[in-house]
Amino acid sequence: xxEFFAMxxxxxxxxxxxxxxxxxxVIEVRALxxxxxxxxxxxRLVQPESAALTGAGE
Amino acid sequence: MAxxxxxxxxxxxxxxxxxxxxxxxxxxxxxLAVAGLVIGLxxxxxDATQSDAYRIIFIHVPAAWMSMFLYVVMAAWxxxxxxxxxxxxxMMAQAIAPTGALMTFIALWTGAFWGRPTWGTYWAWDARMTxxxxxxxxxxxxxxxxxxxxxxxxxxxxxxxxxxxxVVNVPIIYFSVYWWNTLHQGSSVxxxxxxxxxxxxxxxxxxxxxxxxxxxxxxxxxRVRTIIVDRERGASWVAALREVRHA
Amino acid sequence: xAATLAIAPERTDTAxxxxxxxxxxxxxxxxxxxxxxxxxxxxYVVVASLFPLATTPERSTLTVIGPGVLWVAALLASLLxxxxxxxxxxxxxxxxxxxxxxxxxxALVGGKIVAHWLTTGLPLVVIAPLVGLQYALDEETxxxxxxxxxxxxxxxxxxxxxxxxLTLGLRASGSLLALLILPLYVPVLVFGxxxxxxxxxxxxxxxxxxxxxxxxxxxxxxxxxxxxxxxRIALD
Numbered sequence: 001x002x003e004f005f006a007m008x009x010x011x012x013x014x015x016x017x018x019x020x021x022x023x024x025x026v027i028e029v030r031a032l033x034x035x036x037x038x039x040x041x042x043x044r045l046v047q048p049e050s051a052a053l054t055g056a057g058e
Numbered sequence: 059m060a061x062x063x064x065x066x067x068x069x070x071x072x073x074x075x076x077x078x079x080x081x082x083x084x085x086x087x088x089x090l091a092v093a094g095l096v097i098g099l100x101x102x103x104x105d106a107t108q109s110d111a112y113r114i115i116f117i118h119v120p121a122a123w124m125s126m127f128l129y130v131v132m133a134a135w136x137x138x139x140x141x142x143x144x145x146x147x148x149m150m151a152q153a154i155a156p157t158g159a160l161m162t163f164i165a166l167w168t169g170a171f172w173g174r175p176t177w178g179t180y181w182a183w184d185a186r187m188t189x190x191x192x193x194x195x196x197x198x199x200x201x202x203x204x205x206x207x208x209x210x211x212x213x214x215x216x217x218x219x220x221x222x223x224x225v226v227n228v229p230i231i232y233f234s235v236y237w238w239n240t241l242h243q244g245s246s247v248x249x250x251x252x253x254x255x256x257x258x259x260x261x262x263x264x265x266x267x268x269x270x271x272x273x274x275x276x277x278x279x280x281r282v283r284t285i286i287v288d289r290e291r292g293a294s295w296v297a298a299l300r301e302v303r304h305a
Numbered sequence: 306x307a308a309t310l311a312i313a314p315e316r317t318d319t320a321x322x323x324x325x326x327x328x329x330x331x332x333x334x335x336x337x338x339x340x341x342x343x344x345x346x347x348x349y350v351v352v353a354s355l356f357p358l359a360t361t362p363e364r365s366t367l368t369v370i371g372p373g374v375l376w377v378a379a380l381l382a383s384l385l386x387x388x389x390x391x392x393x394x395x396x397x398x399x400x401x402x403x404x405x406x407x408x409x410x411x412a413l414v415g416g417k418i419v420a421h422w423l424t425t426g427l428p429l430v431v432i433a434p435l436v437g438l439q440y441a442l443d444e445e446t447x448x449x450x451x452x453x454x455x456x457x458x459x460x461x462x463x464x465x466x467x468x469x470x471l472t473l474g475l476r477a478s479g480s481l482l483a484l485l486i487l488p489l490y491v492p493v494l495v496f497g498x499x500x501x502x503x504x505x506x507x508x509x510x511x512x513x514x515x516x517x518x519x520x521x522x523x524x525x526x527x528x529x530x531x532x533x534x535x536x537r538i539a540l541d
Contacts (some may be wrong), residue, residue, distance in 0.1 A: 004099070004100075005295050007110035007111070007113070008104060008110040009109070010109060010110050010111040010175050013111055013114070013171045013172070013174060013175045014110060014111060014113055014114060014171075016095065016159070017114045017118070017167065017168040017171040017172065018114075018117060020164075020167050020168075021117045021121070021164045021167070021168060024160055024163065024164055024167075025160075025273070027085045027279060028156070028157065028160055029277065030235075031278065032280055032281055035284055036280070036284045036287075038110065039284050039287050039288045039294075040287060040301055042291065042300055043287050043288075043291050043296055043297070043299075043300050043302045046097075046291050046297070047293060058251060
């Protein structure tokens with residue numbers, strides 16, 4: 001197992017590469033999720049006005 | 059048959075379709091990624107010249123392919139946005155840019171960490187890495203232009219023009235950098251030259267590339283859904299969405 | 306006759322007069338603020354003079370970095386002058402009038418680009434070899450520099466016009482313009498500076514200059530249309 005992590009002495013490079021790549025993807029997904037939450041919240045707040053303006057059948 | 063696809067060209071009808079597609083692409087990406095990582099980190103043999111450091115190519119090469127492919131796809135959606143004047147095409151282009159930039163960053167980072175142990179330096183001005191760096195600047199420029207323009211339709215069209223100008227220039231930029239590099243290095247040491255490919259290494263790269271492709275589709279569809287809700291905020295179909303009413 | 310003109314506002318036989326009009330107007334306006342043009346040239350001279358101070362007065366080093374420095378300074382000078390292309394006309398509403406006129410916008414934008422080059426690029430072609438003397442470059446190298454800039458600076462104006470139109474009226478438009486345009490300038494820099502360097506080392510600059518010339522042709526064909534489209538987008 002420790003051989004796997006050591007990668008024949010190149011562990012630092014291999015895991016820095018894989019690690020940052022994984023981190024970048026995780027950050028992207030989380031940023032997407034939090035942006036979605038914020039946008040949905042804003043859309044909910046807009047709702048009463050648009051309902052008043054557009055009426056029932058838009 | 060052609061007309062039935064056009065009904066999805068309105069944000070309102072594309073939104074639920076995209077929502078249904080995301081879980082499938084995400085699941086496919088996860089499965090392929092696991093398979094690819096197993097091949098790349100475990101199954102593929104240690105290389106004779108580059109030892110285990112070469113395993114970085116299983117991330118580096120797919121990321122580089124994705125970064126270029128996504129730029130072309132973004133340019134295609136931009137062309138559609140200008141040609142057909144459709145909002146959704148522009149929204150798709152808008153959704154692609156951040157993922158494309160991220161793939162470019164991953165390609166550059168993994169390339170640097172592959173270069174250090176193998177060729178002794180984190181950064182060498184070889185043709186491919188330099189072109190990849192410029193590609194990152196092109197992506198960031200599009201994102202910066204989008205952020206700088208407040209009015210969404212103007213931003214759509216401006217970013218579309220910029221993306222198309224860029225896509226024409228990318229081959230020219232690559233050619234010029236390659237020319238510059240070979241003139242100054244004689245027998246060009248390509249920093250990103252992979253070891254001679256055993257079949258299993260090629261399979262590993264292709265599996266990871268597919269995983270990256272499906273991941274990108276899932277993430278971009280998710281982003282475009284958020285963009286749609288954000289830009290169509292006043293519409294009654296948005297107000298009626300369950301996720302909006304219970305936000 | 307008047308009726309036909311009304312239905313077909315973009316007749317091609319109005320393109321050349323429109324282009325000539327735009328060139329004449331913009332050159333006249335630029336010459337009115339001669340000081341501004343002088344400042345831009347002075348900027349070029351100052352920037353190019355900074356690098357020896359930042360590195361070394363040693364001739365062998367200076368001749369090596371000289372071509373690159375002289376070209377990068379030209380790029381920066383171009384970036385500095387680009388906002389002038391559309392901003393003033395945009396601010397007082399003239400640009401809108403130009404876009405609404407029956408004359409082809411492509412021709413009018415093309416004319417503005419030509420005028421921009423005549424007032425910013427062409428002076429550089431004259432000044433740069435003189436500045437290049439600071440870098441201990443010989444006459445043949447300096448004449449190649451002039452030719453390379455003669456072919457390359459129009460490309461800078463053409464590509465720059467696209468960026469200037471896209472960023473019209475935006476906050477921090479200067480920095481944004483630089484971010485958008487500099488990646489596109491890279492081939493011009495590579496072939497332009499490469500030509501001078503090839504001349505310096507005696508290898509012959511004809512390949513570089515031919516590629517630069519090809520780039521100019523491509524830019525002439527494509528850039529005015531992209532810039533005109535970008536102007537319309539900015540005005541809508």
